Amino acid sequence: MASKIVTFTLNGRRIEVLVKPLTTVQTLLRDQLGLTSTKAGCKQGGCGSCTVLVNGDPMMSCLLPVEDVQGQEVTTLEGITPTPGLHIIQEVFYENFAIQCGYCTPGMIMVSKALLDRNPHPGREEIIDALTGNYCRCTGYEPIIQAIEEAARRMNGNGN
Amino acid sequence: MNTREYFLPQSVNEATQLLAKHGPFMLVMAGGTIAMPLINEGISFPQKVMGLRRAGLSYVTKPNGKITIGAMSTLTQMLDLKEIPILQEAAHQVGGWAIRNMGTVGGNLFAPPPAGDFAAALMALDAQLKLVSTAGARIISLTDFYTGFMTTALSPGELVTEIQVPVPTGKTAYLKYGRKHANTPAVVTVAAQIELDGEGVTNSRIALNAVGPHPIRASKAEEILSGSPLNPTTINMAASAAAEECEPFSDAIATEWYRRKMVEVYVRRTLTKITDRR
């Protein structure tokens, strides 16, 4: 079957892409558009390293056909990184050592962003609940949880 | 060079027509959380795939005493179903957040065990399924839907388009036991609805998952409770019966032996939770 043209909004810009049938958003981003912040840790929906936001909702881009996002808004880590500088969530991950190898980090930040967009004052339980689909082998999660708590404080103007 | 075809129908009509045209070799995909990993990993190579995300089936309506759920409604949408707390609980215990945003109620009905926990909750609520083909529509009870491991009562050309759930009149409880507390396959899942007339059980539905070829009813346990009071003695008897009648399997997370043990523990805990809620 022939490739299809799909139009959607990526990181605030409307784009038109030509994709083979059933190409995933992950493959499109990484291999066709060169946006490699979206990782490919398992392609099974099991690690969360490929998390992107679709209309603000976290989704596993490895399980999502591009044709399914026709007309939708897709956001990747590239899309929330200001130029110059860092998003508050990026800042706290960096400053709080919530990163080690860095491979899970983009997915973790995207989930954090979706959480804080919905809930500017998440409790520890809510943060943990939001993170259960994202895998990290290095940090033991605690620094990530604490970074999100700190991000919430800073976004609410209570940070240092 | 890519011979694969992906269809994304914009309505149920279009979907059933495509299904009629392309026949049983077309893979019907809902949220993609089950099919896509197999395709990505090179385990399955379907040449024709139909995705239903655009078929207009992501709705929840609430006509008189019934909740009607479009088959493509996501598990995240179920978190808002305040009328039926066990569906909220069941949905919340599927996957992580992103998976719940993708996985659908309809898709969960086809998840091979030990997945398919949400379907067990639906079974305890006596959900009915609407099956649609180009020939028309019919309603079937979820309990009758399953015919074996990965086989259902779906006829060729039929799609599950809607799940109809009566708002429970009895007391309900849901417990999923996995090796960890979130985003994990079940060792066993128990969903129960018990209707009581004073002390006596007038009607009971106990559904189990991960201990059979598909979500199953613990019929013998239900019979034991029927007409009896719900107390520790009858609960223990029902739990033992459920452990005896279930058909557990061994996999990477638990053995048949352990699953059977946990059926007894978790049926007891689930029913006890119902008595605690009185």
Next chain:
Amino acid sequence: MTEEKLNVVGQSVLRRDGLGHVTGKTIFIDDINFPDMLHLKMVRSPLPHALIKGIDFTKAEKVPGFIQALTHEDVPKNIYTILCLIGVGPDEEPVLAEDKVLYKGEQIAAIVAETEDAAMEAVSKVKIDFEELPTVYDVEEALKPGTPVLKHWGTNHFVYEGHHCRRVRFGDVDKGFDESDHIIEGRYQTSPVEHAPSETTGCVARPEPDGRITVYTNTQALFFTMDNTALILGVPFQKLHFVGGTVGGGFGGKVDVIVEPIAALAAMKTGRPVKYKFTREEEMRVSSSRGAWRIYFKDGVTKDGRILARKITTYADAGAYNRHTPYAVTKHAANIAGPYNIPNVWIDAYCVYTNRQPSSAMRGFGVTPASFALEVQMDKIAETVGMDPWAIRFINAYRNGDMKPHQKVVEDATLIEVMQAAAELVGYELPEKFKKMSSLNREEA
């Protein structure tokens, strides 16, 4: 070290790679793509032990996008062993299986194709005729006469300088047992464990205009991998150029030399860049794991808790091939008696082959199973002699100047100090004599 004023050592400065990580701009191996890049996928054995009677690529070759299939006949030096670079031998693992396979998932043939999908589809269409062979999975069974023999030298164990195992002999254990009041035995078993790094193992090999091959890889050991690759490919060392250093989690899982030689070979054969990256399932089921160990302890202990003799027989399950296990066994043997001062120690540590995926290095290499077994054994001793678990450890703790069973003098001991600190952390009141103890000297409290 003299006490000096330090400027930056000791400071929690922010990570150098942190900005790249939080912006997703750090380049990992899988982020490297070239426009004309090919993809390599592996045909693997579905059986744990079998003879290969024939391979048929006819249907695979018809898959659109198929470029080439590689078998052992294409690999110049197909049989290797990773540790040959430090003198460990003999060579025993094929890059691609020849006439037989020793574990489920073993690499048999590489398929190179235009896309990942095409490569996977072609792999699924390769037909192989096998003749199944009996299997051996248990390390002790493997050493018994009559079990299928997996190695060309005729045993199911690695040979250490003519010995069937790595031995440690220190003092006289039999005498120690005779002088003991209690004999305490224990059997301990660990399980194979996956490193499960967030990023799977992989590389991209790219032919350069000057005839060299650049390999971008997430190996943990760049030169080790490059030098092994050169030997396998039979090319001069200067033909290869390895680039890496950024790894999405390793934990020991990326010190084997598996993806690089075959990707480099495919790049040489096709003249195009080739990517070979494990899927998650390959990482789980095929890539080497932390090995499983079975450990038997026999301790002779006095009634006041002193360990006089320790006899250990331990079996490392190497799986089908060496990888790093022969080395792990030696490290294990040096550490299994524990951070304790024991006058008589006898250790036999075996490296045993079975029909499972090879095990290799993982965080704690040979010591993690040792620490598990011996620290559970210490509690068992404490219980037998009727002593507090803290006390049994303080009484036997090694100190500077003591001699370890492998005849190395202890010089950096702080076991006593960490126990004192841990007791304080949890609010456990230690007896005065343990509080006063020091690793720096052997004055008896």
Next chain:
Amino acid sequence: MAIIKGTGIAAVNYPTGMNLGGDPSQALIHATTTGNFFISLSSTDLGQGLKTVIAQIGAEALGVPFENVLINTADTDTGPHCMGTFASRTTHRVGNAVVQAAQEARKVMMEVAADELEVSPDDLETDGQGNIRVKGSPDRSIHIIDLALAAHFKYGKTISGRGIYMKPKSDVDPETGKMDPDSTEAHACTVAEVEVDTETGEVKVLSLKSAYEVGRQVNPALVEGQIRGGSLMGMAHALYETTQPYYPAVDHMPGGFSEYVLPGPMELPEIESVVLEYPSVNGPYGVKGVGEMTANSPIPAIVNAIYDAIGVRITDLPVTPEKILRALEEVEI
């Protein structure tokens, strides 16, 4: 249903390095004409933070600001040999190589500064802020940019250094096992507190409280990172992880993260630790190593805590709920 608590301890040592084949690593340092120092290596950063701690060690040994030290790794064309990142060896081995290279580079740097300031090199010191100054006369100083320019354009000298750390190969005596396999020993003691559900066999780890002794910490936050991550890995090994759930049988091998059971953020115990520093004899600034050992002590501590709770010693990892339940049933019979 009974929930029973238990406490267990374990104390371990962990060796740094593995030199049975010889265990060398090299480093090269050169200054640019604008006063930056490149450290060329072929070592890999797995996430533990090598690129950061090696820059810290280089900056300290050179006496220049951290920001002026750049790490170039890992490229076999430009970086000298490194055995690899394993055996808790890199901070110790590569750090030592960097210190040696830095000393050689620093010597040239001080000689050039001495010529520029017209004093003896012995009278100079670095301030760590980018200046080389005359001891006791801080106003007489030269900045590393000016110094590097002078070295290149005026004196024709390279500010550079070579470093290697090699622990010579130790052959194992095949009869007695006599060997010198490592360089130093780090230590840890963990106290684990668990809760066991005797009806399901489920174990909940309530806390892991540990003391570590790792020699000098180059970067305490990164040490803490190893401790937290390693503690959870140890807990995972103790209770959850296996690629072969029915070992030695090979049935039901997990193929992904859903079947391969790993504790997630919901299973996190309270993790608390103290770190002691007893500088090692032979590590750079007294470094020992922390990477691997952090996963080790939690395992036996948890297993011992389970015994303390239920009186049954499970000696077969991972200690799954099923193994506990079976063991409890055997006791009851």
